[in-house]
Structure formats: C-alpha cells, structure tokens
Amino acid sequence: MGTESNPGTAGEEMVGMVGGMAAAALDAVRATGGFPQWWKAIAANLEKLRTCLLDLSSHPCQIETYNKALCRVVLQSVADTLTEATVLAGRCREYSWFKLEGSAIDAVAVKVEVSLRDCELLVKIGELYLYDQGPLDDTSSTCVQQLQRLLAWLQMSHTEAKSRALDGLLEALRKDEKRVVSMFDRDSVSTVVQLLNAPWPEVIRDKAATVVGHVAGTHAHVWLLESEAGLPLLVRMAESGNVTDRHKAVVALHQLSSTSRSTARAIVSHLGVGPLIEMCRRNHMDGGGDSVSQTAAAGTLKNIFRAMDFRRSVDSHRSVRVMVYLLDHADAVPETKEHAAECLEDFTSRHNDDGLRRYVVSEGGLRALLLYHLGDKQQDRHETAAVKAIHNLVGVISTTTMKRVAGEQGGVPLLVRAMLESNSVREVAVDMLACLATYPPNAMEMSEDGKCVAGLVRLLHAGPKTNIANKYSIQCLLLLESTNKRCRNLMISHGAKGHLTRLSDLKVQGATELLHRLEGGWLSSLFGSSKQ
CATH class of the missing domain: 1.20.930 (Transcription Elongation Factor S-II; Chain A)
Incomplete structure (x- = not known):
C-alpha cells in the first residue's frame, strides 16, 4: 500500500x-x-x-x-x-x-x-x-542510549518486545558485560526476574535466566535479586524446569552464593539444597545433566556448607553421600571433584560431631578422598582440601566398627600407597595404619603386603626422634611383628635392626621393645605379644 x-x-x-x-x-x-x-x-x-x-x-x-x-x-x-x-x-x-x-x-x-x-x-x-537498530557502537554515550532502549523494550507488556530486548541485551553482555550490568536498576532486575515465571514461553525464560546469571555475578546486584524474589524462582527452575532451565538456574545460584553468605542462607530457606543434591547426582553421560551444571551445583553446596551459623538445617547425610559419589564418579570433571573434597573437608573439620565424621568413613569417604588425593598430580600441596579431610578423619577410626569398615572398603592398600607416595599425608597414613592394625584382619592384610612392611621400615630411617612417622611406624611394626614369622623376617631383611638400634639410643618410644623382639626370635616375640 x-x-x-x-x-x-x-x-x-x-x-x-x-x-x-x-x-x-x-x-x-x-x-x-x-x-x-x-x-x-x-x-x-x-x-x-x-x-x-x-x-x-x-x-x-x-x-x-x-x-x-x-x-x-x-x-x-x-x-x-x-x-x-x-x-x-x-x-x-x-x-x-x-x-x-x-x-x-x-x-x-x-x-x-x-x-x-x-x-x-x-x-x-x-x-x-539516535541510530538505526544494529550492532552496539563503541562510543560510550551511544552505547548507553542503545542499552537504555533495550531496557525500555524489556519492560513492555508484549512477548515479542521482551524477546527482542533480551536478544539485544545478551549480545551486549557478550561484548561488554561490566558496562551492561552496571546499567541495571531495580526495575530492570525485577522485570528480568519476573520473566523466569512459568507463564512466559520457554524461550523467554531461557534468555532471562542467562541474563540473571550475568547479573548474579556482581556483588552490587545480589540484594536486588534477593529483594525481587529471584532466588525462589531460580530454586524452582533448578528443581522442576527443563534441562536448559535447570542449567541456567544452577549456574546463577552458584554465582549468587559465591558473592554473599546471606544469599547462601537464603537458598537453604527456599529449600534449594534438595534440587542441588539431585543436580549433583545427574550423570551427564546418560543425558540427565551436564558437567557445568554438576560443577555449579557442587560449588553452590560448598558455599552453603561454609555458612556455619545455619549448617544444621542442611541434610548433612544426603550431602555426604553425594560428595562421596562425586569423588568416586569417573565422569565428574576435576573442578567438581575439588568442590566435593572441599565440602567433605568442611564437614569433617568444622562440625564438632564425631558421629558425622564416622558417617563420612562408613559411606566410603576416606577411601574416596585417598583415591582422589593419590590421583592428583599436585598431591603434595599441603593445604588441599582432601589432605585436610583425611587428617580430620584420623580420630574416628579408633572404634572396632570403623576399623572393620575402613578395612573392608580397601583402606589398607590405599593407606600403604599414601605412605609410600605422598609427602603431605605420609604421617597420617602411618597413624591410620597403626590404628587399623589393631583389628586382626587388617593386621593380617598388612603383614602379607611386602610393600607395607618395607615402607614402614624405611620410615625408621627418617631421622630424629621428633619425627612423628617413627612413632607410628614402630607402633604398626610392633603389631605386625607378632602376626607371623615371615613378616618379622621381612623387617629384618629390610634393615629394621640397624634403624631401631639408632632410634633406641635416641629414646624413641617403642624402638627398644621392637628391637628386642626382632633379636630374641619367636619366643621373645611371643612374650612381647602376651604383654599387650
């Protein structure tokens, strides 16, 4: 016309x-x-x-x-x-x-x-x-006005207007996230958050969730997302949305929880822990999730667990199980496993609760931590979460039940490996071996492992009496010596007598007793065993 x-x-x-x-x-x-x-x-x-x-x-x-x-x-x-x-x-x-x-x-x-x-x-x-619609101009004033137009279109009541505005914002965010996010105010944030609601089409919710993820990454806008009901909507999306919605929601929750401890508390109050645990369990290899979502969920849970003042409102047992699962899960990416190790370190160190530590062991946490640590190319970093968590579990394997569980889960060979291969957990590994050796089946397994006996003897060469490894090595060797003649002969063949003579002169606890047993033969060993 x-x-x-x-x-x-x-x-x-x-x-x-x-x-x-x-x-x-x-x-x-x-x-x-x-x-x-x-x-x-x-x-x-x-x-x-x-x-x-x-x-x-x-x-x-x-x-x-x-x-x-x-x-x-x-x-x-x-x-x-x-x-x-x-x-x-x-x-x-x-x-x-x-x-x-x-x-x-x-x-x-x-x-x-x-x-x-x-x-x-x-x-x-x-x-x-000012100008026709097109790519954002590099001129600062022009860019600001173009972005202001996009935010105005975003507040329109029509779906198509919102969709095109979100497209423009996402393009702008890819080019200059910092500038774009700085222009968001309460009205803009509120408008985007409301687009996460179910009545809007899926394509709108998907785009809005991506924008929220960008906004969530800045400390200045965390309070806006909280005040505009963004958290409960994100939790709902993480729980019952489609695959794309869940992905966007959990990434946004990770960014929010990383910025503010109060936000982490709010996620718990909005019942977000359950959906996050389920997201961690989804196997991206069978189409149930993806590695990015799994990592973000684990990272969000880590941030939640670190907020000490409300920890007891978290389902700790379910959380322990899922973190052990992630450490064991071959398909989990390194960052996900790192989050899981940090969660277990937090649970085992900040809780004044030996019952929870025992639960970590019973669920395979010690075994999973050892496997993860031994597979870490930088395993000798002294401050890694896995190392701390392993140290935190020493005291709870003293009961017969825990000794049995740790042994049945394959703890003995892993601890032997740690003793031989890892500087950062060597002493704690020997301490645990000495504790586990008081349970006869574990002691028998150790005595039949030539590497275990040789490694324990080698530690006697470590040096001064202040070396804690000497103490634990001697304790363990005393327990193993009485198991069978072959084990005692292995100790002697690897030079235990010479090391023990030196340590005995240095008054290292247990050195003289073990030396006398090795020198006195089977009868001395029998009497030494009967004194225990």
Whole structure:
C-alpha cells in the first residue's frame, strides 16, 4: 500500500488514529453512571494516555524506523483496549450500570494502565533514539542510549518486545558485560526476574535466566535479586524446569552464593539444597545433566556448607553421600571433584560431631578422598582440601566398627600407597595404619603386603626422634611383628635392626621393645605379644 513506502506518514496516521480513540474513550468514561471511583481512576489514566500519544506523535518516524513491527503491535493493543473501555462505558450509562460486575471494570482499568505504561515506554524509546537498530557502537554515550532502549523494550507488556530486548541485551553482555550490568536498576532486575515465571514461553525464560546469571555475578546486584524474589524462582527452575532451565538456574545460584553468605542462607530457606543434591547426582553421560551444571551445583553446596551459623538445617547425610559419589564418579570433571573434597573437608573439620565424621568413613569417604588425593598430580600441596579431610578423619577410626569398615572398603592398600607416595599425608597414613592394625584382619592384610612392611621400615630411617612417622611406624611394626614369622623376617631383611638400634639410643618410644623382639626370635616375640 502507498503508506508502506513512507514510514513516517504511516506512523503519524496510526498514532493520530489511536489518539482520537483515546479522546473518544475519555468522553465516554466521563459520561458513565455507577462505580464512580473506578471510572474516575480510569479517566485519569486515559487523560495521561492521550497526552502521551500527543508526545508520541512528535517522533513516529524515528520509532518506526527503529522497530516498525513492534510499534504497530503496541499501538494496536492500545487501540483494542480503548475500544473495550469505550464499549464498557457505554453499557454503564444511565440505569443499566447496576447490571455490570465490578470485575469487568477492574479488568479494563488494568488494561488501560498497561497501555499507558507501554505508550510511556514508546515515548522514552523515541527520545532515546539516535541510530538505526544494529550492532552496539563503541562510543560510550551511544552505547548507553542503545542499552537504555533495550531496557525500555524489556519492560513492555508484549512477548515479542521482551524477546527482542533480551536478544539485544545478551549480545551486549557478550561484548561488554561490566558496562551492561552496571546499567541495571531495580526495575530492570525485577522485570528480568519476573520473566523466569512459568507463564512466559520457554524461550523467554531461557534468555532471562542467562541474563540473571550475568547479573548474579556482581556483588552490587545480589540484594536486588534477593529483594525481587529471584532466588525462589531460580530454586524452582533448578528443581522442576527443563534441562536448559535447570542449567541456567544452577549456574546463577552458584554465582549468587559465591558473592554473599546471606544469599547462601537464603537458598537453604527456599529449600534449594534438595534440587542441588539431585543436580549433583545427574550423570551427564546418560543425558540427565551436564558437567557445568554438576560443577555449579557442587560449588553452590560448598558455599552453603561454609555458612556455619545455619549448617544444621542442611541434610548433612544426603550431602555426604553425594560428595562421596562425586569423588568416586569417573565422569565428574576435576573442578567438581575439588568442590566435593572441599565440602567433605568442611564437614569433617568444622562440625564438632564425631558421629558425622564416622558417617563420612562408613559411606566410603576416606577411601574416596585417598583415591582422589593419590590421583592428583599436585598431591603434595599441603593445604588441599582432601589432605585436610583425611587428617580430620584420623580420630574416628579408633572404634572396632570403623576399623572393620575402613578395612573392608580397601583402606589398607590405599593407606600403604599414601605412605609410600605422598609427602603431605605420609604421617597420617602411618597413624591410620597403626590404628587399623589393631583389628586382626587388617593386621593380617598388612603383614602379607611386602610393600607395607618395607615402607614402614624405611620410615625408621627418617631421622630424629621428633619425627612423628617413627612413632607410628614402630607402633604398626610392633603389631605386625607378632602376626607371623615371615613378616618379622621381612623387617629384618629390610634393615629394621640397624634403624631401631639408632632410634633406641635416641629414646624413641617403642624402638627398644621392637628391637628386642626382632633379636630374641619367636619366643621373645611371643612374650612381647602376651604383654599387650
């Protein structure tokens, strides 16, 4: 049609037409009878809408050039609302007003208010207009105005407007995240957060979750996400959303919990621990999840567990099980395993609860930590979480039940490996071996392991009496010596007598007793064993 070749003329005609409809609707509303307070409020908004349309008529060409299709959709929606208001006002004249239900008028009032807001945003967009829609300009002032337009479109009531605004924001975030995020205010954050709700299409929720993830990464906006109900919506998405929604939600929760301890507490209060645990259990190899989501979930749980003041509200046993699972899980990426080790270190060190430490051992935590530590290429870093957690578990394997469990889970060969291969856990490994050796099946397993006996003897060469490894090695060798003749002969063949003679002179505890046993043969060993 002719008007299509002249966007400015088409825009002026459409704005002028809608403006005339606003004037007619205002006249009709003012002539109504009944429900005076409601109609008065509607009239006030119609007056503002008419003024807004007059302002809009000053730059229809620029707006249409920027996004003609969306402007037409908005103006058509406003026209439909004005028609509905005019018809309803006509029905409410004279005696027939009492036949109407207040809900019908209330619904029109809401639509008029939404139309007013959309038109105000169109005016704002027109005032911000500088250049045609396209890639963000590198000029600072131009970029700011383009982003302000996107945020204005985001607040429109129409799905297409929101979708295109989110596309523009995501493109801008990829180019300059810091600048874009700095422009978000309460209204912008609130608008994006509300798009996480189920009534919006999946594609909108997906884009909004990605934007929230960017915003969540800055400390300045954490309080906005909390105050605008962002956390419960993210938790709900992590629990029951589709695969994409869960991924976006858990990444955002990880970023939020990393920024603020109070946010971590809020995630717990919104029942977020359960969905995070389930996310950790999802195997990305069978299509149930992905490594990024699993890592983010484990990292979020780590941040939660470190908030000491509310730890007891967390399901600690389920959490222990899932962290052991992650350490054992061959498909878990290194970062995920690191989070899991940190969680177990936190549980075993900050809880004044030996019962929980015993639970960690019973669920295979000691074995998993040892395997993870021994597989770490940088295992001799003294401050790793796995090393700390292993140290924290020393005291709880003293009961017969824990000794049996640790032995049955393959703890003995792993501790022998740790004694031989790891500087950072060597002493604690020998300490644990000495403790486990008091349980006969464990002692028998050690005595039959030539590497174990040789390694224990080698530690006797370590040096001064202050070396704790000497003490634990001697304790363990005393227990093993009485198991069988072969074990005693192994000790002698590896040079135990020479080391013990030196340590005996240094008054190292147990050195003289073990030396006498080895020199006295089987009878001395028998008497030494009977004294225990």
